[in-house]
Amino acid sequence: MTRWLLLAALLLSLAWAAVIVAAPRWLQGAFAPVRLVAVASYVIGSRVCHQDAARSFSVGGVPLPLCARCTGLHLGVPLGILAGLVAAPARKARERRAARWIIVAGVPTLLTVLVERAGIAPTPGWLRAILGVALSAAAAFVVTAQVRAEERAAAEVN
Secondary structure, X not given: OHHHHHHHHHHHHHHHHHHHHXXXXXXXXXOHHHHHHHHHHHHHHHHHOXXXXXXXXXXXXXXXOOOHHHXXXXXXXXXXXXXXXXXXXXXXXXXXXXXXXXXXXXXXXXXXXXXXHOOOOOOOHHHXXXXXXXXXXXXXXXXXXXXXXXXXXXHHHO
């Protein structure tokens, strides 16, 4: 059952990633339901992101519904889930190492935020996106691997 939920999470995160990237083109499409999905992605994006066009990637001159960092964060989730599904289920002893992976992946993103906020230097969008992918992929991997480990432990008890 858990494996099916993880597969559903993978498919939903892949669909969302596709919508994020396709939304600028879909806004210009003639098919109303596709335009509606694109508009919805910008509305949803406004709830989780500042959507500053200057800090966003653009397709055909239209910014994506999320800034570069948030785009990276959302694109990394399916990668992490997929890696967690493919990798051997982790043992409980690896929980500390898992937390370290998230910290190691998150520190560079935190540093770029601090450097930007302090006005020291701007961070290019491509770097913000790559670091976002690394952070969310690490977090999604850890969660997926932990869910699989718990499922495995429950199966061994039964």
